[in-house]
Amino acid sequence: MPTYLSEEALSALKSELETRKKITRGEIAEDIGAAKELGDISENFEYQEAKERQSLNEARIFEIEAMIHDTVIVEESTGGSVITLGTTFIVTVDGEEKTFSLVGSTEADPMSGRISNESPLGAAFFGRKVGDSVEIDVLSGKIVYTIIKIQ
Incomplete structure (x- = not known):
């Protein structure tokens, strides 16, 4: 792999x-x-x-x-229309904006917003575009992220 x-x-x-x-x-x-x-x-x-x-x-x-x-x-992706490896993007979740970068698992650091393409969250964002919503199941229910910008 x-x-x-x-x-x-x-x-x-x-x-x-x-x-x-x-x-x-x-x-x-x-x-x-x-x-x-x-x-x-x-x-x-x-x-x-x-x-x-x-x-x-x-x-x-x-x-x-x-x-x-x-x-x-993985080259840093800039200005693309979909989220791929190397893409930095902004989402809203519970009224707050958060910035994430989609990276390989070796570079992942969730506390810094660097999420692995192999994680459930990273896999859910992969291939998505601005305006898409991603729903993630967690113990307390569901969290909905809406993609507002791909950098």
């Missing part, structure tokens, strides 16, 4: 990958070496902790490499 990212997010992932490979790996290797010098590694907390950090770091490296390999760059 592709990973949808902006150019900015891809750059941040590449930077994180480089840091983990070039710096974090070395720091952990030093910690493992220092812990080994303390003696018996079977009951050595420092050694076990360093090995755990090494495992987590390598797992994250693998995850980032897979994301980068499967990345589809």
Whole structure:
């Protein structure tokens, strides 16, 4: 499955990958070496902790490499007539205006208005245009969003 990212997010992932490979790996290797010098590694907390950090770091490296390999760059959409990945749009909900950007799941941050295309809300907005209303079921009932502007 592709990973949808902006150019900015891809750059941040590449930077994180480089840091983990070039710096974090070395720091952990030093910690493992220092812990080994303390003696018996079977009951050595420092050694076990360093090995755990090494495992987590390598797992994250693998995850980032897979994301980068499967990345589809999403250009920021401007002035389109329908909501697609990369689109920023304004809706009204309960009399308030809210601004959202539709992004891939890796970049989602609902508290900042960046909603994933894979979320129920993001999926409901995908392909919609100004004037459309989107109804979302929540525990307390339904929330109706009306799209008033696509930027």
